[in-house]
Amino acid sequence: MGKYKIFVDGSSGTTGLRIADRLAERDEFEILKISEADRKDVRARAAVINESDLSFLCLPDDAAREVMPLVREDVRILDTSTAHRTAPGWVYGLPELHGTRAALPAATRVAVPGCHATGFIAPVAPLVERGLIPKAAHLSVTSLTGYSGGGKKMIAEYEGERVNTALNAPRPYGLALHHKHLPEMTAVTGLDTAPNFVPIVADYYAGMETMIPLDLAALGITAQAVADTLADYYAGQAMIRVHPLGEGTDGGFLAANKLAGKDTLEIFCLPNPDGTQLQLISLFDNLGKGSSGTAVQCMNLMLGLEETKGLAR
Known part of the structure; x- marks a missing residue:
């Protein structure tokens, strides 16, 4: 043809x-x-x-x-x-x-999908589908993006002559907990209530890091169960990788631009020492998998x- x-x-x-x-x-x-x-x-x-x-x-x-x-x-x-x-x-x-x-x-x-939405949905949707997170759960999410996510106007602001010193620091936005990605974040995960979502734009070009804290004790689940469920759900996927429980950071740090230029997404499951809390993190390029x-x-x-x-x- x-x-x-x-x-x-x-x-x-x-x-x-x-x-x-x-x-x-x-x-x-x-x-x-x-x-x-x-x-x-x-x-x-x-x-x-x-x-x-x-x-x-x-x-x-x-x-x-x-x-x-x-x-x-x-x-x-x-x-x-x-x-x-x-x-x-x-x-x-x-x-x-x-x-x-x-x-x-x-x-x-x-x-x-939206970029921030991808970072939330990828780890949360399987956990809701498999019953580890109830549909009635109220979740919080913070998502850090490079300035390319703001389009040509924002790119020009960051890459032009700096007259606004606020651009030198990370800038949370959507501070009234209202963002255009919330409807899909709620509908696609199957949650009854939109998460409390705060996005942040910072002074780097591309890369996104979406962070979702879970209260494991309140949910009645274990960190290992979360990690195993996500690993099973995404087994064999070419573009999404789930790191083993507690692994994958760079000496305790995780740079938001680490996967810039890639089209993959990586999920990290990072528990606190007593296993009562877990930080779920999606790392990807807002212009790639996002x-x-x-x-x-x-x-x-x-x-x-x-x-x-x-x-x-």
């Missing part, structure tokens, strides 16, 4: 650029283009999408919602925005979750290609 026709709608943004760069290195694709004059014309964009076999939407939420009614049902869509992550009829594109990999080959509507890496992984599965082709491990 001929080459797959692929369109990246919004290829000038951080995620879109990263996806476009990945696709440019592969010869099985024909990349469709749109003129600068038509880039903000929804009907012109929809026309190019409808020419494609698969299109990535790397757009603001409203723009992603606006174009979808104009898209043919048989055109495969990977939406990297927040717009459709909990929408009916859309597959949540984290292939390692049970049932997702099998659903992707036939899917035409796939929502790529966005464009997962998008490419989903594309490969949707098109029947090798799942990890074009991914960095």
Whole structure:
């Protein structure tokens, strides 16, 4: 057969650029283009999408919602925005979750997970599914990201002439406990209540570290049971690795940019000395497994290609 026709709608943004760069290195694709004059014309964009076999939407939420009614049902869509992550009829594109990999080959509507959401869902969803964490649990999560997660404007702020000294320090945000990733974090894990979630942006380019403390005594579970459950759930996965209980840190430190440039995610299970508490940590690249890496992984599965082709491990 001929080459797959692929369109990246919004290829000038951080995620879109990263996806476009990945696709440019592969010869099985024909990349469709749109003129600068038509880039903000929804009907012109929809026309190019409808020419494609698969299109990535790397757009603001409203723009992603606006174009979808104009898209043919048989055109495969990977939406990297927040717009459709909990929408009916859309597959949540984290292939390692049970049932997702099998659903992707036939899917035409796939929502790529949010970066912070990925770091929370990857360790928590299996524990809720297996009954170690009850659906009624109230969890807390802190997630540290590099400034590339804020897009082109934030990158320019950090990499330009520093007039704002606040950029020199880590900056928690979403301080009112309201963040656009919360609906998917709740729905996909199966929790009844959204977690208390505080994201932090810091002065480094890429990398994400998501930290979830568990009160093991209150949950009535052991640290070993958590580690064993996650290791079993993700056994054989190419892009997610679970470290043995208490192992994997660098002398007690864990740099948030350690996996920058990779498309993998690593989970750490770090107990306190008496085993009554556990820190669950997801470490990954916010631009890799947190966005464009997962998008490419989903594309490969949707098109029947090798799942990890074009991914960095």
